[in-house]
Amino acid sequence: MTDLVIRPLVAGEEDLFESMPDPLPQLRQVGYADGLAGGGYRPENTWVAIRAGRVVGRAAWVLPPGAAGAHWLERFDLDAEPEVGAALLRAAHEAFGGPRLYYAAMPAHWRRRPEVLAVIRAPMAAARLAGLVERGERLRCSWTGTPLPASSGRYTFRPAADATEINALVGRIAEPDVLTGMEMARAVGGVDLATDPLAWLTGPAGDWRIALDAGEPVGLVGTAGQACYPLVAYLGLRDAAVRGELLAEAVRVLAAGGAREVIADVDAHRVAVLAELERTGFRQLRSRVVFEPAAGPPSDAVAGSGADRAG
Structure with a gap:
């Protein structure tokens, strides 16, 4: 040399x-x-x-x-x-x-x-x-318009009421399934997206959806439609059975707002989460x-x- x-x-x-x-x-x-x-x-x-x-x-x-x-x-x-x-x-x-x-x-x-x-x-x-x-x-996975799975009718979904309700549910979720942009949240803001997502995701509470089973909250998803790409920023569950339907709900909300592509990041070892993303129509990008x-x-x-x- x-x-x-x-x-x-x-x-x-x-x-x-x-x-x-x-x-x-x-x-x-x-x-x-x-x-x-x-x-x-x-x-x-x-x-x-x-x-x-x-x-x-x-x-x-x-x-x-x-x-x-x-x-x-x-x-x-x-x-x-x-x-x-x-x-x-x-x-x-x-x-x-x-x-x-x-x-x-x-x-x-x-x-x-x-x-x-x-x-x-x-x-x-x-x-x-x-x-x-x-x-x-x-x-990193991407949804680009694939038809979404039909709902089973078991769950209902509604916007989060306010930051207090979001933070209370986040505190009951040990390990979120999807954290998109978590690295940038740490690098730019020093924020742990898994435990304090609202310190980074500063949009309205209505950007968050809560999944309910017989009135009981079983999942929480936070979307961001105005980032570099529309994305599923946070997905956390209290019942793994709701994963697919909550993902589909998040994409449906973003698509209704005009998104033609939706991004989601997942750890490679989370095989079940990746499989559900793929069933929802996401494909791996990188x-x-x-x-x-x-x-x-x-x-x-x-x-x-x-x-x-x-x-």
Whole structure:
């Protein structure tokens, strides 16, 4: 690696980052130029590895303006051996005062796609060599107009009365099924969407729907129609049997408001939740594998996953 140059960009070198072809153009993500314009990407937080005058590795850490935590690695592409990528990451980590979180984005069903595996093996191996460890996976799913399942008639749904009613139900739900944008809620607002969703979802109480079984609340869903994408932001249950119908109710409400696409994020290990999303008409858009420093994230770092509010 004697001919290798590793350094951050300086202002005006944006084209150097873009000179490396996008290895996964099918991924829907914020472009580097748009991220710079929005203030999330900065040249000093963007590093390149150059060999023989050609960019063979690039890494861009992002932090939205006004965010509460530390920047995280959002773009990392490598057209070289993993050791080159590891050297790039180590150099940046040293400049940052320690390693940062990395969200490795890839197309849906990436494990079954040899052409995707061929692209991501090197950067993932480089992350491990640089001392990062896999800590989970999040899936983003999208509904785009598929007919919704019919209601069984067992449950009724109504808007939440006020914040007090929402918070009381949230307090009775140990582990929500769906938390879309939870990483951005932490990164920008320092908010735990699972326990304090109204600190992030500031729309009217009517954006929330409560599912009732014989008058007893059994589920709660919060939607957001004015984010970057209409989304099911929070879905929590007290009875798993209501999951499918409450999901359909949330999508129905958003579609009635004009949404042509609805986004929902779920942890990959939540197999039953993912299956219900798919039965409701959602299809996987992408995956994000979370890498953390082996000793855990630095004290000033909080999770993030995207240069847009929907995460």
